[in-house]
Amino acid sequence: MTLHIHKYGGTSVGTAEKIQNVAKKLVNEKNKTGNELVVVVSAMSGETNRMTDLAKQMQGAPSSKQMDVLLSTGEQVTIALLCMAIEELGHKAVSYTGSQVKIITDDSHSKARIEDIHTDKLKADLDAGNIVVVAGFQGVTESGAITTLGRGGSDTTAVALAAALKADECRIYTDVDGVYTTDPRVEPNARRLDKITFEEMLEMASLGSKILQIRSVEFAGKYNVPLRVLSTFKEGNGTLITYEDEEMEKALISGIAFNRDEAKVTLAGVPDMPGVASAILKPISEANIEIDMIVQNIAEDKTTDFTFTIHRDDYDNTVKILENSCEELGAEKVIGDNKIVKVSIVGVGMRSHAGIASQMFTALADEGINIQMISTSEIKISVVVDEKYLELAVRTLHESFGLSEE
Numbered sequence: 001m002t003l004h005i006h007k008y009g010g011t012s013v014g015t016a017e018k019i020q021n022v023a024k025k026l027v028n029e030k031n032k033t034g035n036e037l038v039v040v041v042s043a044m045s046g047e048t049n050r051m052t053d054l055a056k057q058m059q060g061a062p063s064s065k066q067m068d069v070l071l072s073t074g075e076q077v078t079i080a081l082l083c084m085a086i087e088e089l090g091h092k093a094v095s096y097t098g099s100q101v102k103i104i105t106d107d108s109h110s111k112a113r114i115e116d117i118h119t120d121k122l123k124a125d126l127d128a129g130n131i132v133v134v135a136g137f138q139g140v141t142e143s144g145a146i147t148t149l150g151r152g153g154s155d156t157t158a159v160a161l162a163a164a165l166k167a168d169e170c171r172i173y174t175d176v177d178g179v180y181t182t183d184p185r186v187e188p189n190a191r192r193l194d195k196i197t198f199e200e201m202l203e204m205a206s207l208g209s210k211i212l213q214i215r216s217v218e219f220a221g222k223y224n225v226p227l228r229v230l231s232t233f234k235e236g237n238g239t240l241i242t243y244e245d246e247e248m249e250k251a252l253i254s255g256i257a258f259n260r261d262e263a264k265v266t267l268a269g270v271p272d273m274p275g276v277a278s279a280i281l282k283p284i285s286e287a288n289i290e291i292d293m294i295v296q297n298i299a300e301d302k303t304t305d306f307t308f309t310i311h312r313d314d315y316d317n318t319v320k321i322l323e324n325s326c327e328e329l330g331a332e333k334v335i336g337d338n339k340i341v342k343v344s345i346v347g348v349g350m351r352s353h354a355g356i357a358s359q360m361f362t363a364l365a366d367e368g369i370n371i372q373m374i375s376t377s378e379i380k381i382s383v384v385v386d387e388k389y390l391e392l393a394v395r396t397l398h399e400s401f402g403l404s405e406e
């Protein structure tokens, strides 16, 4: 028997009609193919944000434990409504919250990791001919606390269920008809990819492409889950995320990712001596602030400027911590900018080609875009630029690397 996992994101279940539309799709597919179906759903679009705003009105910094109790209800609404809509069409359906399934996670509230999934009940329901509907984004600890998996976490629920149930395919249905060369909302000429490698998708996701949660791609790569991104609203084969193969398009660059949530801070005029980098970063990591790029420049007067990027939400906190370090280390001053973005080009083809970086920098320079920071790895190059250049930078690079529709 063929088993497919489907996942429908917030915009696909955003209204009563859209939930009914998903129910129709599922019942049609079941009747036509006889496939077993496990369906993961997100909260209706806007719900997770609405609840987050409510929480902020209650408390300055609500605990992540209470936030998980609150936010997990969004998906619980959708599973019940979808089951009702399926039953209304005359098909059997069963709904499960994460804790009812026993999607066991660790206890890092708001960014929990899945450790184990109990599949017996799901299998029994499938055997009995049900469409099984599971709430995305959530789990439960061994001791019974409700957890969530981080924004976009329903993607990870779907892939983890696919791995645990050894599904034949995991299909992520969303509001675009596949993975594009870049976000089509920014570059309307972006082109849909038939296939993309796990490696490239992982880079795209980690560099800011919100089409798939990064953990879902990690999971799919690790457990070799056939993963496809498709449109809820439009027929088509979407994009298959897979291992590199001979048929893959031989492009140098497969995609352009960007991240608007960045900020950068500099501690200027720090005495250049052993231990400085660690002295600067220790209090930052103790405050649980994640650092992305780091650049250090040495000046002739034996001082250094130490610059790094962080999430924009952590900006104020980071500046405060650095002001303390500034005094302690005898540095000159703290400089910050929370109006920067990171734009990255990604492609496995880069490995075997020199000159990609210089092509990237020339294209940006020709448009008068100043590059503030650079970081590279084997299959990506990222630059930090002023946020006002985001759209221009993405479109310029898209054009320069020939990614537009032929």
Ligand code: ADP
Pocket (backbone or CB within 6 Å): 008, 009, 010, 011, 012, 042, 152, 173, 174, 175, 176, 178, 179, 180, 181, 182, 183, 184, 185, 209, 210, 211, 212, 255
């Ligand atoms: P869902 O609610 O279904 O989980 P998301 O909003 O999380 O949907 O993801 C879909 C969105 O991802 C698209 O609407 C698109 O704007 C954005 N996106 C970002 N990068 C890409 C890309 N490379 N290809 C396609 N969509 C992308």
Ligand code: ASP
Pocket (backbone or CB within 6 Å): 009, 010, 042, 043, 048, 049, 074, 136, 137, 150, 151, 152, 153, 154, 155
């Ligand atoms: N509802 C959650 C969010 O908005 C999870 C998801 O949609 O994947 O991030």
Ligand code: MG
Pocket (backbone or CB within 6 Å): 009, 152, 155, 210, 211, 212, 213
């Ligand atoms: Mg999503």
